[in-house]
Each structure stands twice: as C-alpha cells, then as structure tokens.
Amino acid sequence: MTLKDIADLAGVSMMTVSNVINGKTSRVSQKTRDKVNAIIEEYGYVPNLNARSLSNKKSHIIGIIISLDEKDVLLGTNYFENPYVSTMIGAIEKELQKNEYFTMIRSVSKNADIISLLKNWNVDGIIILYPAAGEYMAKLMDSVTCPIATFDCELNHPNLINITSNDEKGMYLSTKYMINHGHSAIAFVADYKISHVLANRFNGYKRALEENHITFNPDYVYEYSPSYEGGIQAGHEIASNSSPVTAAVTTADICAIGIMEGARLGGYRIPVDLSVIGYDNLTLCQYTLPKLTSVSQNIPQKAKLATSLLLEKIRTGSVSSSCQAALDVEIVDRQSVISLY
Amino acid sequence: MTLKDIADLAGVSMMTVSNVINGKTSRVSQKTRDKVNAIIEEYGYVPNLNARSLSNKKSHIIGIIISLDEKDVLLGTNYFENPYVSTMIGAIEKELQKNEYFTMIRSVSKNADIISLLKNWNVDGIIILYPAAGEYMAKLMDSVTCPIATFDCELNHPNLINITSNDEKGMYLSTKYMINHGHSAIAFVADYKISHVLANRFNGYKRALEENHITFNPDYVYEYSPSYEGGIQAGHEIASNSSPVTAAVTTADICAIGIMEGARLGGYRIPVDLSVIGYDNLTLCQYTLPKLTSVSQNIPQKAKLATSLLLEKIRTGSVSSSCQAALDVEIVDRQSVISLY
DNA sequence: CTGAAAGCGCTTACAG
DNA sequence: CTGAAAGCGCTTACAG
Numbered sequence: 157m158t159l160k161d162i163a164d165l166a167g168v169s170m171m172t173v174s175n176v177i178n179g180k181t182s183r184v185s186q187k188t189r190d191k192v193n194a195i196i197e198e199y200g201y202v203p204n205l206n207a208r209s210l211s212n213k214k215s216h217i218i219g220i221i222i223s224l225d226e227k228d229v230l231l232g233t234n235y236f237e238n239p240y241v242s243t244m245i246g247a248i249e250k251e252l253q254k255n256e257y258f259t260m261i262r263s264v265s266k267n268a269d270i271i272s273l274l275k276n277w278n279v280d281g282i283i284i285l286y287p288a289a290g291e292y293m294a295k296l297m298d299s300v301t302c303p304i305a306t307f308d309c310e311l312n313h314p315n316l317i318n319i320t321s322n323d324e325k326g327m328y329l330s331t332k333y334m335i336n337h338g339h340s341a342i343a344f345v346a347d348y349k350i351s352h353v354l355a356n357r358f359n360g361y362k363r364a365l366e367e368n369h370i371t372f373n374p375d376y377v378y379e380y381s382p383s384y385e386g387g388i389q390a391g392h393e394i395a396s397n398s399s400p401v402t403a404a405v406t407t408a409d410i411c412a413i414g415i416m417e418g419a420r421l422g423g424y425r426i427p428v429d430l431s432v433i434g435y436d437n438l439t440l441c442q443y444t445l446p447k448l449t450s451v452s453q454n455i456p457q458k459a460k461l462a463t464s465l466l467l468e469k470i471r472t473g474s475v476s477s478s479c480q481a482a483l484d485v486e487i488v489d490r491q492s493v494i495s496l497y
Numbered sequence: 498m499t500l501k502d503i504a505d506l507a508g509v510s511m512m513t514v515s516n517v518i519n520g521k522t523s524r525v526s527q528k529t530r531d532k533v534n535a536i537i538e539e540y541g542y543v544p545n546l547n548a549r550s551l552s553n554k555k556s557h558i559i560g561i562i563i564s565l566d567e568k569d570v571l572l573g574t575n576y577f578e579n580p581y582v583s584t585m586i587g588a589i590e591k592e593l594q595k596n597e598y599f600t601m602i603r604s605v606s607k608n609a610d611i612i613s614l615l616k617n618w619n620v621d622g623i624i625i626l627y628p629a630a631g632e633y634m635a636k637l638m639d640s641v642t643c644p645i646a647t648f649d650c651e652l653n654h655p656n657l658i659n660i661t662s663n664d665e666k667g668m669y670l671s672t673k674y675m676i677n678h679g680h681s682a683i684a685f686v687a688d689y690k691i692s693h694v695l696a697n698r699f700n701g702y703k704r705a706l707e708e709n710h711i712t713f714n715p716d717y718v719y720e721y722s723p724s725y726e727g728g729i730q731a732g733h734e735i736a737s738n739s740s741p742v743t744a745a746v747t748t749a750d751i752c753a754i755g756i757m758e759g760a761r762l763g764g765y766r767i768p769v770d771l772s773v774i775g776y777d778n779l780t781l782c783q784y785t786l787p788k789l790t791s792v793s794q795n796i797p798q799k800a801k802l803a804t805s806l807l808l809e810k811i812r813t814g815s816v817s818s819s820c821q822a823a824l825d826v827e828i829v830d831r832q833s834v835i836s837l838y
Numbered sequence: 839c840t841g842a843a844a845g846c847g848c849t850t851a852c853a854g
Numbered sequence: 855c856t857g858a859a860a861g862c863g864c865t866t867a868c869a870g
Contacts (some may be wrong), residue, residue: 158847169857185855189811207847209863215547217601236587237780245586246577249602258618260558260601262588275543277599325804326714353610367844384784413784438577443725443754445786456575499863510841515865526839548863551846 159303215278249460305466310352326485327360338496339403346382346407387414409434431493448492514757556619588800646807651693667792667826679837682745685721687748702771728755750775772834787832
C-alpha cells in the first residue's frame with residue numbers, strides 16, 4: 157500500500173494524497189480530503205518514512221547517544237542500569253513521541269560513531285547523555301551540522317543546547333542542611349578535581365561552610381569516585397579512624413548508600429553516628445534504611461527542557477530563550493540525617 | 498557526499514562502489530576495491546540508509562516496544578525507571594549494535610501503534626517488553642509480517658520468539674531455601690491469579706511445601722500486587738496480626754523491600770523476626786539493609802538470547818533451535834534470611 | 839570484473 | 855484546487 161495505490165483508489169494524483177497527509181489543507185478541497193482520508197483509513201495506509209526522509213531531507217529521527225568511555229566498554233558496563241540514564245531516556249522518549257519524532261538510541265565510544273549515525277539516518281538532532289570532556293564536544297560541534305542537546309557539559313558553545321542543574325547550590329543546600337542540624341565536622345566525598353560538575357558542587361560545600369564560619373578542613377575531603385565502592389571506602393575510613401566527622405555529603409545517591417554501608421562495616425550506626433545526604437534523589441532513596449535524604453535535580457524536567465529546546469531549534473533554526481538553562485535544585489527530606497541539638 | 502560522488506572520484510560506476518561497500522568482493526578486483534576504499538576513507542563517506550532501506554526493503558532497524566497499559570499512560574509512569582526494563586534495553590541495544598542493527602525505542606499503548614512503526618520504517622523485527630495479554634499478542638501476530646521476539650508471554654505461537662525463565666523453579670527454589678533454613682510458616686506475596694507468570698511461580702511455592710510435607714495454608718497467601726506498596730501492606734499485616742509467619746517469598750525485589758519496610762512499621766526486625774527473599778536479583782538488592790537474597794533471572798542472558806534468535810530469524814527466515822527457550826534461575830544468597838536452627 | 843537502466847515511495851518546484 | 859515531471863541515494867536484475 158503506497159501513496160500511488162491510495163491515489164489510484166481515490167482517482168486523484170499522488171500529489172493530492174501527499175498534500176492531504178501532510179495537512180496542506182489549503183491546497184485540497186474539503187471533498188477530496190474526505191474521500192482520500194476515508195480510503196487511507198480503510199486500508200490502514202501508513203507512509204513510508206524512509207522515502208519521505210530521502211526526498212525531504214528530514215528524518216524525524218532523534219538520536220539519543222549514550223557515551224561510554226573506553227574503560228566501560230571493556231568492562232561491559234550497562235549504562236542503562238544507571239537510574240539517572242534510564243529515567244532520562246524514558247522522559248526524552250515520551251516528549252519526542254508527543255511531538256511526532258522517533259527515538260533511536262545508541263551507545264557510542266567515539267565521536268566518529270556519532271557522525272556515522274547522523275549520516276546513516278539523516279538524524280534531525282541528537283541528545284547526548286554523559287557528554288565526553290569539553291575538547292571532544294568541541295570537535296564534535298565542528299563536525300556535526302544538526303542541532304545537539306546535552307546535559308551538564310562544561311563546554312559553552314553557542315550552538316550547543318546545554319541543560320545543567322545548579323550544582324553549586326545543590327551542594328550548598330546539602331551542606332547547609334547538615335549545619336542547620338547542628339553538624340560542623342562534615343565530610344565531602346567525591347573526586348571533585350576530575351569533573352566540572354563535581355568541582356561546582358565542591359564549591360557549594362565550601363561556601364556553606366564559610367558562610368557559617370566553619371573552617372574548611374581538607375582532612376574531611378575524601379577524594380574517591382562517587383560510586384558505591386568509593387562510598388564504602390570513605391564511610392569505612394570515617395568510622396575506623398574515629399574521625400570527628402558526624403556528617404557526610406556527596407554527589408551521588410549510590411555513593412551515599414556506600415558511605416552508610418562502609419560506616420556500618422566500621423561499627424557505626426546510621427544516622428546516629430553519621431548523617432548522610434545523597435544527590436539526585438533517585439527512586440532508590442526510599443528503599444534504603446534509613447531512607448536517604450537527597451538533593452533533587454528533577455531529572456524529568458531536565459530531559460523535557462532539553463528535548464523541547466532541541467525540537468524548537470530543529471523547526472525554527474534557533475532557540476528563543478537561552479541555550480544554557482540551569483535548573484533549580486532542592487533538598488528532599490528523609491531519614492538519613494540526625495539533629496545534634 | 499553520495500555514492501555517485503565516490504564513483505566519480507574513483508572513476509568507476511556507482512554499482513562498483515556499492516559492491517565494494519557491501520563486501521561483494523567477488524565482483525570487484527582487488528585493485529579497484531583498494532582505490533574505492535581509500536576514497537571512502539578519505540572523504541569519510543557513510544551510506545544513506547534511508548535510501549538503502551527504500552531500495553532493498555531491509556531497514557536494519559529493530560524496534561524495541563515498551564507496552565504501557567492505559568492506567569500507566571494516565572499516571573505518566575516512566576517504565577524506564579523500572580530496572581528490569583532498563584537493564585533489558587541496555588543489553589538488547591548492545592547486542593543489536595554488535596550485529597550492525599539500529600535500535601528504535603517506542604512506548605506504545607495499543608497494537609495499532611506497533612503496526613504504524615513497522616510500516617513507517619520498514620522495521621526488520623521487533624522486541625516487545627512486557628507483552629500485553631495473550632489475546633492482544635495473538636491479534637498482533639496476525640497483522641505483523643516481521644519477526645517478533647518477546648519475553649514471558651503466555652501465548653504459544655509458532656512464529657513468536659518467546660524467552661521465558663523457569664518461573665516455577667524460581668519460586669520453588671526460593672521457598673525451598675526458606676525451608677532449608679528451618680522455616681515452615683512461609684508467606685507468599687503476589688496477586689498470582691492475574692498473571693500467567695505469577696501463577697507459575699505460585700505453583701513452585703506450593704510444590705516446595707508439598708515435597709517437604711508442609712501443609713499449604715491459604716492464610717499465608719497475600720494477594721497484593723508485587724509492588725513496593727503491595728509489599729508494605731503485606732509486611733505490615735504479617736507483623737501486626739502476630740501471624741505465625743516467619744518468612745515471606747515474593748515475585749519482585751521491589752515487593753520484598755516493601756515487605757521488609759511494612760514489617761518494620763509493624764515492629765518487626767528484619768531478618769530476625771521475618772526472613773524475606775526477592776525475585777529478579779536487581780542491582781538494588783545490594784543496597785538494602787539487610788542485603789536482599791533473591792532469585793536471579795539473568796536478565797542480560799534473556800535479552801541476548803531473544804535478540805540473537807530474532808536476528809537469526811530475520812536473516813534466515815527461521816530459527817534453528819526452539820523459539821520457546823526457558824532459561825534457568827538460581828538463588829543469590831545475601832543477608833535477608835535467618836536460619837531458625 | 840564492470841556498467842547503464844529502472845525502481846524503491848515519497849516530496850519539491852513548477853505549471854495550469 | 856490539481857497534476858506531470860524530476861529527484862532524493864541507494865540496490866536489483868540484467869547485459870556485456
């Protein structure tokens with residue numbers, strides 16, 4: 157069943173059928189439209205979008221790129237198991253579908269793979285999860301012609317739609333929350349030097365201390381990867397060295413869970429001996445014991461904003477508001493912080 | 498940059514370039530091949546797959562369908578947040594990419610949406626996560642021409658690639674594990690009547706009891722949805738009614754976590770007062786307290802098998818082994834079960 | 839081993 | 855308001 161078949165059945169030209177399908181109502185009489193639509197309905201005709209893409213140079217496909225680094229390729233890490241990634245993808249797909257776009261997903265370990273995807277399918281735009289370091293993104297921006305959206309990227313490029321969260325504020329709030337509950341020996345867990353995002357959060361931690369006249373103590377900084385394993389290590393050290401630390405903030409929920417685990421292995425009770433706050437407010441937070449207090453990024457909102465800006469740019473060629481939106485964050489209160497008062 | 502451009506640059510016909518790209522080495526001399534490949538390399542030529550699909554009727558696109566029921570559409574449930582779903586998708590995408598296929602994902606609430614996707618993109622095959630009830634799948638099978646793979650579907654159709662786990666055995670092992678640890682008053686939590694899969698698991702529960710001469714007690718069956726909320730309700734009832742139950746098995750990790758939470762709310766300590774085993778062995782299991790013992794389905798293996806059978810069917814038209822593989826399951830031992838001996 | 843022709847199913851630009 | 859022609863970038867089937 158093709159355009160031609162429908163045209164023959166309706167006794168009109170392919171052009172007319174095409175106009176009906178594409179809603180160019182001004183070019184077709186109501187009567188013809190009705191007749192054509194009835195036949196389309198009757199035969200369940202659905203246009204072949206490969207053919208459409210080929211002729212009009214728009215595919216209505218958006219590529220969601222999950223960038224893997226080489227280490228993860230070797231380890232065979234499944235990025236989709238990361239709740240941040242999967243929540244993002246779900247929210248993006250929903251938004252794309254609502255706007256009649258199609259979603260192609262692809263995990264990718266080098267820029268060339270992204271370029272191939274674009275050329276292969278004439279992809280209208282791409283959304284990159286976990287952008288690689290700034291230099292790679294800069295190169296990519298040069299070689300790609302379609303609009304790109306990403307998240308938390310350190311690169312500030314006029315053509316890049318880049319949605320970030322207010323990272324500094326997030327960790328400021330987290331640290332402040334601890335201070336408000338009477339804590340002053342507050343550990344910061346994350347190797348903040350390797351990432352722009354984490355460095356911003358570290359600054360928030362320091363600002364909260366400063367504003368409250370608490371001297372920054374480098375001994376309280378645990379530069380481990382903000383992963384489950386890194387958290388365990390930090391938590392265990394805190395508990396074992398009978399450190400004066402009574403609270404720990406970190407940059408990922410999974411790391412906070414590790415901190416609790418590690419501290420327990422060292423003999424601590426949570427939150428009595430150590431208060432902990434996570435980051436991201438994943439669904440996971442309600443399944444731990446104690447339930448984890450966390451900084452919420454509103455991931456769905458982030459996904460939705462990136463998607464709608466991307467589509468706007470595809471349709472109009474530019475974006476009305478800024479390409480560099482930074483979303484607000486907030487503390488979600490649960491049970492993992494105890495008041496010292 | 499098109500086939501024609503490459504052909505002109507190499508001084509050969511488009512046909513020859515096409516043969517080189519498609520590896521039809523027998524039709525092109527080594528010398529010509531090298532020349533063409535060098536030019537392709539130099540200009541970074543990548544074929545337009547829309548054009549290819551249009552002419553050869555194969556898209557090399559596989560659709561991953563996430564079926565939503567109406568309730569979830571209304572609630573705006575993000576299925577990707579479900580770790581079972583996201584783990585599946587990640588594993589499938591990896592396998593598809595390895596075989597040079599592309600992955601289009603789409604959440605869908607009615608069969609017609611699936612049909613449209615197929616016709617739109619000439620999709621070579623589809624993988625359905627969470628198949629709808631048997632009757633819908635039967636209808637779908639009639640109207641779809643490309644191969645379909647799915648999981649845990651109750652429909653037994655010769656053309657359907659259907660990968661299941663040994664559900665009866667899974668719950669048998671879970672129940673047996675409790676019995677081996679000295680439990681005999683074992684609760685089963687799940688509304689097993691509404692689903693084929695859950696009914697199989699319920700049978701495993703009963704078989705384990707029978708084999709060990711423990712009388713089945715209908716009071717120990719809590720017919721709640723195997724969700725976090727359902728688990729809380731069951732756990733709370735068990736704890737509040739000072740039921741003789743000392744152990745609970747269920748059909749989802751998330752429900753097991755709920756059971757622990759509910760029992761605690763009723764004043765129980767876990768696992769001292771109540772032992773619990775989950776199902777699926779999600780990554781989540783290691784983040785709870787106590788860490789959750791669970792039945793492992795080996796989701797990646799399930800995904801991989803479905804994908805490779807689907808691709809085999811696409812390539813050869815049929816599948817050598819059976820379409821109805823049932824994978825083995827096993828208990829993964831953690832901390833949520835206490836021995837009564 | 840190589841190539842000219844026709845066609846896949848659409849849309850665009852133009853003519854009426 | 856309607857249509858005939860050309861073209862998107864490939865592949866297939868055929869001829870040489």
